[in-house]
Structures are given as C-alpha cells and as structure tokens.
Amino acid sequence: MRVSPQRSRLRLNGDAVLRGTRAGALRGLRLAAEHVLTESRKRVPIEEATLERSGTASVDESSLTATVSYDTPYAVRQHEELTYQHDAGRTAKYLEGPMTEQADQAAAIIAAQLRRSLRG
Template sequence: MPLMARARFNAKVNTEEVTAEIRRAAGRGLRHATEHVLSVSNQRVPHDEGTLERSGAAVVDENDLRGIVSYDTPYSIAQHENLDYQHKPGRAAKFLELALREEAEVVKLMIAKQLRQALK
C-alpha cells in the first residue's frame, strides 16, 4: 500500500466579503465593458454635428449588475433602426447593435479579467 501524505487544516472564510468583492469586480468589469461598447458604437454612429454621438452614455447598475449603453436624442431610435437612411462612410444604422454583437467576446473577457484579479 503506497504511503499518502495528509494535511489537515481549518480555514475561516468570510463568504459575505468574498461575495461582495466578486460583485464589485463584476461591476468594474461591466463598467469597462459598457464603456468599450459605447466607444466602438461611437465610431459608427451617424454623424452630422455630433449631437447623437455626444448623447451616448454607458451606465452600470451595481445592484443588479446590469450595463446599459444608450443614446438620448429625439431621433436616436430612428437613426438606429432605419436601414434606408444614407450615412457618411463608416457610419451606419444599427450602430449600437453591431458594436455589441461584434464586441461580445471582448465584453466577456473584460468582465472575466476583473473577476480573475479579484480572486487572486
């Protein structure tokens, strides 16, 4: 029978503090991610005077861990949804939707990075 090494120990873990730190890290990652999506979207947003682009915002609800990227002008929905509008080169309808789809993997990595750092 092979010899086995054994070690016994007791550990006290403050699970509430660990959970709180993980939530804070997830919030940081989500904040970075929503700002990233806004930045990418701003590169495609229809641009005439820049009002639509300047109305963009990235907000994180820390309690629900929910990130929101939005544009707030009377015409933002029309500009986003109407595929028939003509835009300058590099600018397009569905600017926010495309940015989120194309950056989905980056968003996951940004959040995961913050979680990994918190668990070190």
Template sequence: MTVRMTWNGPQVQAAEREAAERGVALAAEHLLGASRQRVPLEEGTLERSGVASTDGLEGAVSYDTVYAVRQHEELTWRHDPGRTAKYLEGPLEEESAVMLEIVAAQIRRALRS
C-alpha cells in the same frame, strides 16, 4: 497533523460582486466607444448624446436625441463611410466576447488579491 483553515466566503463573494460591477461598467464604456465609431455623424449631436450607465450587474448604452431610434433603425438612409444604422446593435454583437472578457478579467484580478 492538524490543519486550520479560515473561511472567508462572505468577503470573497463581496469582492467578486464588486469586481463584476466594475467589469460591467468597463464593458459598457467599451461598447459606448465602439458604437461611437459608427454612429451617423452630421453635427456630432447624436454621438455626444451617448452615455454608458450601470446599476449593479446591469449595464446600458443609450443615445438621447429625438432621432436616435430612427437613425438606428432606418436601414435605407445613407451615411458617411464607416457610419451606419444599427450603430449600437452591430457593436454589441461584435464586441460581446470582448465585453465578457472585460468582466471576467476584473473578477480574476479581485480573486487573486
């Protein structure tokens, strides 16, 4: 009995990397959505300034106003119900398992093809 196999290692690795990058982008978008649910809301400027960005296998969520960091860190300020300081840190900790699953699902999907 003879068995022939074709090794497609480089193609599989490329597909896996592409899927992981797609997963990171989706996970960053997920975190942005979760954090927007908590960001302090006065006029909506801070909420609208939020962006998710990726560079390969690194993802980031940021808010771009002059007061974004202060709003995030100032625990003594009062906010509307459901809105809070640590509006990015809290969702990051709470949603980390979901974000990992988003990346894993993309990789699984790519490896099935």
C-alpha cells in the same frame, strides 16, 4: 524519529469574498459597457456630433446589468432606418452591430475583473 502530522487551517470570509466578487462584477460591467460605447461611437451617424455625444454607458448595481444608450429625439430612428445615407464608416445599427461583435470581448473584460477581485 516520529513526525507529527502537519495541520493547516483555512478560514474563508464568505461575506468578504461576495463583496469582492460583486465589486469585480460591477467594475467589469462598467468597463465592458464603456468598451461597447467606444466601438459604437465609431459608427454612429455624425453630422454635428450631437448623437455621438449623447451616448452613455451605465450600470444598475442592484440588478448587475449594464446599459449603453443614446439620448436624442432621433436616436432610435437613426439606428433603425436602413435607407438613410451616412458618411463613410457611419451606419444604422450603430449600437446593435458593436454589441453583437464585441460580446466575446465584453465577456472577457468582465471575467478579467472577476478574476482580479478574487485574487484580492
């Protein structure tokens, strides 16, 4: 009995893969930024919650970068002034601390979304 060789053909749609990967990266960046913002809001100095409510997470799709920011006239001063007294659990460096501490988790969130996008 003669067995004929089995052939397989794989077609890779590179453009679709790149689109999916980019979409996964954007989704991951958005989720990671939201995660850091959530952790940061737990520490932001709070009196009337104006500073906390001003926090936003955004993604620049063209450069694939995420930003977490607070937008009040005193946000930077509150972040940098280490001598200010705050309520328990609230502190200066309310954004820097969570960004550093959550870096591994943020990377894991992005990686999970990239993997998800590759599974299609």
